[in-house]
Amino acid sequence: MKKRIVVQKYGGSSVKDAERIKAVAQRIVSYKNKNTDIAVVVSAMADTTDDLETLAFQISKNPADREMDLLLSTGEQISCALLAMAVRELGFASVALTGYQVGVMTDNTHLKARVHHVDNKRINKAFKAGEIVIMAGYQGITEEGEITTLGRGGSDLSAVALAKAIKADVCEIYTDVTGIYTTDPRLVPEARKLEEITFDEMLEMASLGAQVMQARSIEVAKRFNIPLHVRSSYSREEGTMIVKTTKKIEDVAVTGVTSNKNEAKITICAVPDEPGVSARIFKAIAEAGVNVDVIVQNVSHTRKTDISFTVPKTDLAKAIQVAEETSAKIKAGQILHSKEIARVSIVGSGMRSHQGIAARMFDALAKASINIEMISTSEISISCIIALDKVDSAVKILHKAFQLEK
Amino acid sequence: MKKRIVVQKYGGSSVKDAERIKAVAQRIVSYKNKNTDIAVVVSAMADTTDDLETLAFQISKNPADREMDLLLSTGEQISCALLAMAVRELGFASVALTGYQVGVMTDNTHLKARVHHVDNKRINKAFKAGEIVIMAGYQGITEEGEITTLGRGGSDLSAVALAKAIKADVCEIYTDVTGIYTTDPRLVPEARKLEEITFDEMLEMASLGAQVMQARSIEVAKRFNIPLHVRSSYSREEGTMIVKTTKKIEDVAVTGVTSNKNEAKITICAVPDEPGVSARIFKAIAEAGVNVDVIVQNVSHTRKTDISFTVPKTDLAKAIQVAEETSAKIKAGQILHSKEIARVSIVGSGMRSHQGIAARMFDALAKASINIEMISTSEISISCIIALDKVDSAVKILHKAFQLEK
Numbered sequence: 001m002k003k004r005i006v007v008q009k010y011g012g013s014s015v016k017d018a019e020r021i022k023a024v025a026q027r028i029v030s031y032k033n034k035n036t037d038i039a040v041v042v043s044a045m046a047d048t049t050d051d052l053e054t055l056a057f058q059i060s061k062n063p064a065d066r067e068m069d070l071l072l073s074t075g076e077q078i079s080c081a082l083l084a085m086a087v088r089e090l091g092f093a094s095v096a097l098t099g100y101q102v103g104v105m106t107d108n109t110h111l112k113a114r115v116h117h118v119d120n121k122r123i124n125k126a127f128k129a130g131e132i133v134i135m136a137g138y139q140g141i142t143e144e145g146e147i148t149t150l151g152r153g154g155s156d157l158s159a160v161a162l163a164k165a166i167k168a169d170v171c172e173i174y175t176d177v178t179g180i181y182t183t184d185p186r187l188v189p190e191a192r193k194l195e196e197i198t199f200d201e202m203l204e205m206a207s208l209g210a211q212v213m214q215a216r217s218i219e220v221a222k223r224f225n226i227p228l229h230v231r232s233s234y235s236r237e238e239g240t241m242i243v244k245t246t247k248k249i250e251d252v253a254v255t256g257v258t259s260n261k262n263e264a265k266i267t268i269c270a271v272p273d274e275p276g277v278s279a280r281i282f283k284a285i286a287e288a289g290v291n292v293d294v295i296v297q298n299v300s301h302t303r304k305t306d307i308s309f310t311v312p313k314t315d316l317a318k319a320i321q322v323a324e325e326t327s328a329k330i331k332a333g334q335i336l337h338s339k340e341i342a343r344v345s346i347v348g349s350g351m352r353s354h355q356g357i358a359a360r361m362f363d364a365l366a367k368a369s370i371n372i373e374m375i376s377t378s379e380i381s382i383s384c385i386i387a388l389d390k391v392d393s394a395v396k397i398l399h400k401a402f403q404l405e406k
Numbered sequence: 407m408k409k410r411i412v413v414q415k416y417g418g419s420s421v422k423d424a425e426r427i428k429a430v431a432q433r434i435v436s437y438k439n440k441n442t443d444i445a446v447v448v449s450a451m452a453d454t455t456d457d458l459e460t461l462a463f464q465i466s467k468n469p470a471d472r473e474m475d476l477l478l479s480t481g482e483q484i485s486c487a488l489l490a491m492a493v494r495e496l497g498f499a500s501v502a503l504t505g506y507q508v509g510v511m512t513d514n515t516h517l518k519a520r521v522h523h524v525d526n527k528r529i530n531k532a533f534k535a536g537e538i539v540i541m542a543g544y545q546g547i548t549e550e551g552e553i554t555t556l557g558r559g560g561s562d563l564s565a566v567a568l569a570k571a572i573k574a575d576v577c578e579i580y581t582d583v584t585g586i587y588t589t590d591p592r593l594v595p596e597a598r599k600l601e602e603i604t605f606d607e608m609l610e611m612a613s614l615g616a617q618v619m620q621a622r623s624i625e626v627a628k629r630f631n632i633p634l635h636v637r638s639s640y641s642r643e644e645g646t647m648i649v650k651t652t653k654k655i656e657d658v659a660v661t662g663v664t665s666n667k668n669e670a671k672i673t674i675c676a677v678p679d680e681p682g683v684s685a686r687i688f689k690a691i692a693e694a695g696v697n698v699d700v701i702v703q704n705v706s707h708t709r710k711t712d713i714s715f716t717v718p719k720t721d722l723a724k725a726i727q728v729a730e731e732t733s734a735k736i737k738a739g740q741i742l743h744s745k746e747i748a749r750v751s752i753v754g755s756g757m758r759s760h761q762g763i764a765a766r767m768f769d770a771l772a773k774a775s776i777n778i779e780m781i782s783t784s785e786i787s788i789s790c791i792i793a794l795d796k797v798d799s800a801v802k803i804l805h806k807a808f809q810l811e812k
Contacts, residue, residue, distance in 0.1 A: 055424060056488065056491060058424035059427055059491050059492045060491040063491040066502075068487070068491075070486070070487040071491075073483075074483050077477070078458065078461075078477055080476070081462075081476040082465055082477065084470070084473045085462060085473050086465045088466065088473075089466040096476050101551055101552075
């Protein structure tokens, strides 16, 4: 009989101190049996990475990326060594491996390296010896032997890439929530835990503000069809499976509601309605390193139009400056901006086949006298920019309007 | 012209925080010029190694050596990354390298690995690129890619092994003292800093209690004749050169006085004076993992003799137990012990050719009414076991008797 292979990933809060590390070890060994091999990917103990960054910035305002990677990768090396000790203490064979000991091969883009492939030889050797593998997440190595890191949230990516390499049956992502909910349960007590969600829905949820998993790692899981199981490291409750297609005969129209309060709006007034003008504006913003999210350009009746867009609040000052410079060059008008906006979104694979979803959303918001300032849609999501002070109630209203509690 | 190659080693107290790391970086670059290549070996920031050990022991009473090495080696990886950042911040090219990136090849004895060889290719490549190399001390890697550490004080060994590999002109050991003194200057204000000392003298000094450098690293430096320069990281003062033979035409008889208060004495009374009895006693003690230092067996006039020996105070209880068990088996008498003893030693290469040194030592102690309980000699040292409460004054008396202040 083929053995079941499970990858488990534990985040920094799950291993924040010696007690939590021991608790995680207990959980790991409870899943180990003669028909199951387990490879664990672990993040740095909570705060370790931040503390190391603080030290680096005390020494240099602009530390070299290469040395930053050498520094930051120690966080996961520490936690994987400690977790392997804790597993052995429970009487199970275990081996801690760094990214380079496993062979997590990456390109040489320090601080946000891309994984080329993960070697499975060292892991399979450990499995053969009956060992539970504890691998340091977030780190890799280049062909030249340089240590790299995969960017914040990179341990998720380590876990998915490892799951692919060793043909895992499932990749379990342990976190401090019990799964993916129809919306934030702190905001809407009726929020329901989803049994299943598709990769596409999860990608929309992740990029729209649900911060359970890193988006890149979901993309990779989708590409190689690796089932993900998002669950809590504090309970034994089943979490949410993220899969290619759900088992349901028909997709529900709407799976979840998300909100994002970290955006601000900029409007460039009286932009000359000529070809190439939008391109100039957004090229300038992109060159300043600012990610633009929703863009709305009104239909022009005169020769002038208004262009509105949202940017992260942290980049607002920079974006205003670039907008003003560009406005002067293209002979547009004044720049308006507001931090008092937020985004509310509905997500669901079923939107592809269900009509009237947008209308129902707009109608529900209108009935609550919530004004929609901007609208943006994708194949499986609809987002509205509304007033910041209305967004929490908008989430509640939409959750109810689409009967997500049922 | 052949470039001068300098290895510098900085201990944990020299890099204990961001400010000290910046100060060390200033010092390093002040020695760099177009005719000098510098490779620095750095220990973990003060307390880091202890903190990591504490964490490990919170998780397991008996953590696996392999994982302990993975854990402890992060301390030096952190400090080397930070120090390279600090050097770059001063406008000098620099590269931080871990033990395995350099190729510090060791055997697989985790926690106290022996260095087989150090590869010079990566370092020479960095030198060619004009870079100041910052290497993580204390760590190596096995042929199989396992991370090892070299034992406490192992960064000294890393520095000496590196100096050999890259044919350094000198290996500078930076510490918090300004060099090697004729005796402990905190105890004897007249103590004089030595300009030079031989490897052999330094080995005696080190094993007799002067804790400036790890003994193993001095042995390696001696074997490959690598000049060591022990100096302070807090001043630019010249320190002490440790060399094969000093430049002096004739060796001085006595170079230094050391003391050791960490020993205790055990006496096994009425031991049958038969062949093989001593061997049985010390075999049993060795098997208990206790290092015996001075051994004295009195000449026997009857068929019974007393055997006295010293052991580290921390091992006294264990040693007494073994002595009692063995005494019963060999039909010897009672076991006496005392913690109220200490050792005072004089060291000097010149003893080989000077007569009467021992007599002068015993005479000086006798004049001060200090009773000698045990005596032990080597080719270049004489040690006396005396009462603990007399040892500080004995050091002063001997320092004066041999005119070491001059």
